Amino acid sequence: MLRERFGFDAFRGAQEAIVGHVLEGGDALVLMPTGGGKSLCYQIPAMLRPGVGVVVSPLIALMHDQVGALRQAGVRAAALNSSLDAAEALSVERDLAEGRLDLVYVAPERLLTERFLALIDRSPVALFAIDEAHCVSQWGHDFRPEYIGLGALAERYPDVPRIALTATADDVTRREILDKLHLGRARRFVSSFDRPNIRYTVVDKENARQQFLDFYRRGHEGDAGIVYCLSRKSVDGTAAWLAKRGIDAVPYHAGLDGETRRAHQERFLREDGVVVVATIAFGMGIDKSNVRFVIHRDMPKDVESWYQEMGRAGRDGLGSDCILFYSWADVKLHERFLSDIDDPDLKAAKHRATVTLFNLLESNACRHRAILGHFDEEMEACGASCDVCTGVGVVDLATEAMMARGARTGGARIPTFAVREDADPEDEALFQRLRALRKELADRQGVPAYIVFSDKVLREMATRRPATPSELLDVPGVGPAKLERYGRVFLDALGG
Numbered sequence: 001m002l003r004e005r006f007g008f009d010a011f012r013g014a015q016e017a018i019v020g021h022v023l024e025g026g027d028a029l030v031l032m033p034t035g036g037g038k039s040l041c042y043q044i045p046a047m048l049r050p051g052v053g054v055v056v057s058p059l060i061a062l063m064h065d066q067v068g069a070l071r072q073a074g075v076r077a078a079a080l081n082s083s084l085d086a087a088e089a090l091s092v093e094r095d096l097a098e099g100r101l102d103l104v105y106v107a108p109e110r111l112l113t114e115r116f117l118a119l120i121d122r123s124p125v126a127l128f129a130i131d132e133a134h135c136v137s138q139w140g141h142d143f144r145p146e147y148i149g150l151g152a153l154a155e156r157y158p159d160v161p162r163i164a165l166t167a168t169a170d171d172v173t174r175r176e177i178l179d180k181l182h183l184g185r186a187r188r189f190v191s192s193f194d195r196p197n198i199r200y201t202v203v204d205k206e207n208a209r210q211q212f213l214d215f216y217r218r219g220h221e222g223d224a225g226i227v228y229c230l231s232r233k234s235v236d237g238t239a240a241w242l243a244k245r246g247i248d249a250v251p252y253h254a255g256l257d258g259e260t261r262r263a264h265q266e267r268f269l270r271e272d273g274v275v276v277v278a279t280i281a282f283g284m285g286i287d288k289s290n291v292r293f294v295i296h297r298d299m300p301k302d303v304e305s306w307y308q309e310m311g312r313a314g315r316d317g318l319g320s321d322c323i324l325f326y327s328w329a330d331v332k333l334h335e336r337f338l339s340d341i342d343d344p345d346l347k348a349a350k351h352r353a354t355v356t357l358f359n360l361l362e363s364n365a366c367r368h369r370a371i372l373g374h375f376d377e378e379m380e381a382c383g384a385s386c387d388v389c390t391g392v393g394v395v396d397l398a399t400e401a402m403m404a405r406g407a408r409t410g411g412a413r414i415p416t417f418a419v420r421e422d423a424d425p426e427d428e429a430l431f432q433r434l435r436a437l438r439k440e441l442a443d444r445q446g447v448p449a450y451i452v453f454s455d456k457v458l459r460e461m462a463t464r465r466p467a468t469p470s471e472l473l474d475v476p477g478v479g480p481a482k483l484e485r486y487g488r489v490f491l492d493a494l495g496g
Contacts, residue, residue: 001044005073007479012037014189019044022127022161027186029133029178030165033193034311035289038165039066042129045161046103047075051124052096053103056111057131058144061265063105065287069451070103074481079105080116096123108146117156125160128153130181133164134304137176147180154182162186168193168308170375193307193375197314200367200386201323208297208325209241215323216247216275216293223292224268226312227277230298230333238297239277252278269448272435283309288448289316290455295323299330301337302353303360303374316456324361331358364388430494431462437493441486452486453477465494 002008011019014030015037021028022045032038046053057063063079070077078092078101095101096119110116135144153162164181178184203211212227227242229235232253242249250264268274269288276282280300294313300306306324314320334354341347360370367386372379383389435449435458442449453461457477466472469487472494473480478487 001047002040004480005047005075006040007073007473007475007477007482009476011040013191015040018163018189021187022163023048025159025161027161027183028163029174029183029186029188030163030191031169031174031189031193032165032167032191033195034167034308035195035315035317036167036191038131038167041165042127042163043070043075043103045163046126046129049126051126052099052101052120053126053129054111054120055103055105055129055131056108056147056150057105058107058135058147060107062131062287063107065269065448065451067103067105068447069287072447072451072482072485073479075103076101077103077105080110081105081107093119096120099123108144108150112146112149112152125157128157128160128162130162130164132166133177133181134166134169134173136180137169137173151180151182167311168304168375170304173304192379193372193377194368194379195311195314196368196382196385197317197319198310198385199319199321200310200371201321201392202361202367202387203323203325205298205325205327205330209238211325212295212297212323213242213245213247215321220293220321222273224273224288225275225291225293225295226283226309227275227295227297228300228309229277229279230330232279234297235277235279242275242277247275248273249275249277252276252282254279254281270442272439272449280305280309283312286312287315287450288312289450290318291315291320292318293321293323295325297325298333299324299326299354299357299361301334301350301357303357303371304353306357307371307375316450316454318456318459326358326361328358331355427459427462430465431459434458434461434490434493437489441489453482461490461494466491467494 002011013036014032018028018030018041022042030038030041032041042053042055055066057066060081060083063081067077067079078095080089080092084092092104096104106116130150136147136150137143153160162181162183164177164183164186166177169177178186227238229238232255235251235253239249239251250267252261252264264276265282268276269286291313294310296306296309300309310322313322331354335351338347338350341350356374360374363370366381366389368382369379381389435455438452438458439449442452454477457475460475460477461472464471464475466475469483469491472478472487472491473483
């Protein structure tokens with residue numbers, strides 16, 4: 001199934017153990033970093049076990065991307081959410097009732113309605129997958145009260161395996177997930193939280209806009225990225241300032257009307273080179289694989305939030321940059337945000353979490369090591385993937401990136417530090433042509449480009465230059481379904 005539907009020859013890390021455990025009917029708590037392959041841990045068991053896999057997902061955008069990617073791979077998947085009209089929702093319900101779906105994605109509040117529960121009462125259920133499971137914890141960074149009710153699944157469907165998944169949870173949040181979701185007997189799978197393809201840089205806030213602009217122009221011109229700000233006013237001002245300087249930057253926050261937010265998100269997902277300047281309202285539903293940088297213009301509220309927001313960079317495994325600008329004034333601003341919390345213990349805990357992040361940023365320890373230490377994981381210093389270990393700051397990093405690219409590619413732009421390995425300019429030019437072809441195919445279908453193939457797959461094509469269908473099938477990420485759909489056109493572009 002892994003090979004035929006998803007185009008991979010082998011599982012990564014704990015994936016195979018998780019899949020086997022759930023296939024046998026076991027419950028699981030899975031902690032795996034963004035880009036680590038969490039989705040396969042429930043998608044494959046759902047396709048192999050009798051019945052439909054019911055996936056709880058918090059955002060419509062996330063469901064849309066997951067379903068789109070699965071359909072590209074030939075998997076029978078659908079979503080039930082408020083974006084569907086009555087006829088579309090009825091069609092999905094009919095497919096579900098008549099056994100024509102492998103996976104159905106639903107929001108937690110819809111899953112718990114009597115209408116939906118009655119529907120799956122009459123249908124065999126392969127498993128329940130609860131994605132973004134940290135949302136169940138009021139002590140965590142993204143609490144969603146509607147997740148609390150999901151514990152009822154254990155009582156109503158005691159024989160159906162349940163798998164809870166998240167990319168970030170400290171020990172307190174893990175215990176709360178297990179407790180609130182009634183997963184006391186679940187086997188726990190905790191992967192390394194390290195993201196070695198991410199370069200972390202932390203900067204005292206002076207002139208964050210200009211510092212970012214210098215970095216962008218010297219190292220990431222034309223790349224997709226996210227710039228996070230704490231306030232809507234800062235979002236609007238920063239986006240306008242960048243746009244005046246020739247960057248394709250768009251704002252995103254809850255104060256914009258829904259149509260504008262949707263349009264800006266769609267541009268970011270479907271086009272290359274768009275920079276979204278946003279509050280944290282933007283991000284959880286974003287599955288774009290080739291985000292090359294995430295910038296925090298202001299300090300996040302805690303380590304978990306920082307880690308999760310940074311996780312939106314480099315999901316394809318290629319090198320990416322995460323830069324955080326901070327000051328003690330950010331801590332005081334977060335204090336004001338806590339004024340509406342009535343529970344004094346909760347308020348104190350959240351303030352401590354903000355101070356913990358500030359102290360981590362102030363330390364002179366390897367950023368990778370410090371972040372992992374927060375999640376009770378030990379590692380040696382990264383050596384070359386953070387500002388502390390390299391001694392390279394944000395402006396120096398930009399200069400270093402520009403010089404390395406110019407020296408090794410004859411001036412051709414390579415979009416990430418992890419590709420400084422000696423690169424063939426012809427490979428880079430072919431990669432850019434394949435990206436253009438991918439965008440053309442994606443636009444015809446009305447889907448984001450990375451759903452066709454990720455940048456990582458295109459780079460493999462450009463390097464290997466497969467000339468036959470069987471050689472193209474050997475490229476990781478190319479399965480039979482995508483070979484049938486796209487094989488001829490990409491082989492033509494590759495000269496095969």
